[in-house]
Amino acid sequence: MTVHHLTSRDFKAKSTAALEDAVLQGNLVKLKDNFLARRTKAKESLPEFEDLRDASVVIKKHTIAHLDFYLEAFEAAVTASGGRVHWARDDTEARAIVLDICKQENAKTVTKGKTMVGEEIGINPFLEAHGMTPIETDLGEYIIQLAKEPPSHIIAPAIHKNRQQVAALFNEHHPHLEHRGDDDVDGMLADARTVLREQFLKADVGITGANFLIAETGQTVIVTNEGNGDLTQLLPRVHIALAGIEKVVPTLEDTMTIMRVLARSATGQEMSSYTTFSAGGRRKGDLDGPEAFHVVLLDNGRSKLLGSPTEDILRCIRCGCCLNACPVYGKIGGHAYGSTYSGPVGAVLTPSLAGLSEAHHLPNASSLCGRCEEVCPMRIPIPKMLRHFREEEVASGKAPATARRGIALWAWFASRPGLYRAMTSLGTDMLSRFGRKRGRFSSLPMAGAWTATRDLASPQGSSFQSQWAKRSKS
């Protein structure tokens, strides 16, 4: 399997291509109409929704302020219930830990529930390179695994594909099954079930992510809508849960509070169809469950964010709501970002974790409209963080020189009000002489980025301030 090398450096080219992708554009409109509209409905039908957001923020803030304490408490509780916690400083360590466990099991087939951390550490190609077969069991993830593509949305990984594309993929990869027509959605679902059921029963190791790590009980929690997570973690001999260290919460009750905003923010559901708690492996007398339970806790740059201007991003619960609300994501989709995490949260996480030089486009490609912060259940001030990265880019001398010179020249004038008024008045007078009759310009030197696609309104005449000054004198 080839793997797309993720990079944000060619964001401009990728976003332009995305804008011209008719299938993607159609799918993105549906995404907006579905998820966000349902979220609004769910919010409106729960009077305490805003209070729950506040309470969730308090829980996460407290946990992040005492992250070391809760992580160690979580480890102790996991160990006490017979599981094992592994600490991974970075993606390399995390992959090695997973590989080691799989090798001990002589694993051939590894089923996977949906895990963004798995994407972050690139676990699938790594396991393949070591002779194992990872199988994605979330339907969307399964589709993009067949397509050899990364997810384009945190909770709707195959949102960029339409049913015709899925039918083509299934027909190509399921030659032993019935040929499916473009609109035979039920048939395709049945095929996915048939294929995946075989893999569930064959799997030696099951890997899932975790929405929560409960320090009090040592449980990991996943929420899904397909039940694939349960089959992934219950049937194989070994269950590995991959999670970022920021996923820990103090208590079961805290989990319940945050869960009430999670599904509503993500899909507009009150609860996801399945909420699964994992507490250690099979105990004496248990009828099912894995023999061994491992939790891999990934840092990969997260602890560096503690005490930094982007610490608040550690509150993120990966609901994907900011993607659904973002007008930029809504036009270009997830792949254009060239990063594991896309959309507003990706525009903060990627430069935080991968560095600004790799991801400098992402915090810049935003109109700072603030809709992400408005809908974020964790009230993460994303625009403020995007601005922070722009400041860091300027401070490190990496901001484009022409833009910097332009701002410097403008600031020089704009901090001299008398001179500014005189100069701008001359400028608007001159421009309006050319443009007033028609009212607009179709092209203008230095404004090509604007006038390539938009007309530019002409100034009406002298500036307001010079007209006002004259009016006051007369």
Added chain:
Amino acid sequence: MTEPSTSSPRVALLVTCLVDLVRPSVGFAAVKLLEEAGCIVEVPLQTCCGQPAYNSGERDKARLVARTMLDAFEGYDHVVAPSGSCAGMVIKHYPDLFEGTPDAARARNLADRTFELTRYLVEQRGVTDLAAGLDATITYHDSCSCLREAGTREQPRALLGSLDGLTLNEARDREVCCGFGGTFAAKYPAISTAMATDKADRMEETGAEIAVAADMGCLLNIAGILKRRGSKMQVRHVAEILAGDTQTPAIGEGEG
């Protein structure tokens, strides 16, 4: 919300650089509305709120420009802008921009005295009914800064609703960004244009004759798309509509 005042406050107009340079008629409309609401309006010498630098990561340059605004608006009872963006910059971002500097207190003080025009008229001056009338159907775009920084959403609608003959057709996605975003439009023109095109589509499909908003940035962007594709839809600032000025050629339209 404070009680509408019956006295005559001394109000400084924060003209905004775009109104100052491109569309002075919005400034005059704002002055008219404020004077009719009993304010004594003055226009101190000013430049720009500093937002282009602030959003470009140039805090020092932003402070340099913003400090001239702190000076300009010293001593006025209130400062009113025909823009959610520039008002929002002062209200929400000046305290942050000047935090830890000798001007911190002045910045917070100015933030407390600054308002977006329609919100000011409704909440501070108790304006409910305007003299103007307009026999037209309009649609109204909520600017991001009005919604999320300046606290303006219902106020312009209340004022527009008081105009005789005016019909407001609400657009889908009216609270979604038009794609202007200041330097964003220049740095990522393809994405910006795609967003602006969606916005223009949503406004046109209401069947309204006039597209209205409270921010010149959005209006220039929306007009830019509409005029480029030859749309007959007019684009105007809410202050002009409220002040009864529809004689001035609409944004991007000529005198002929």
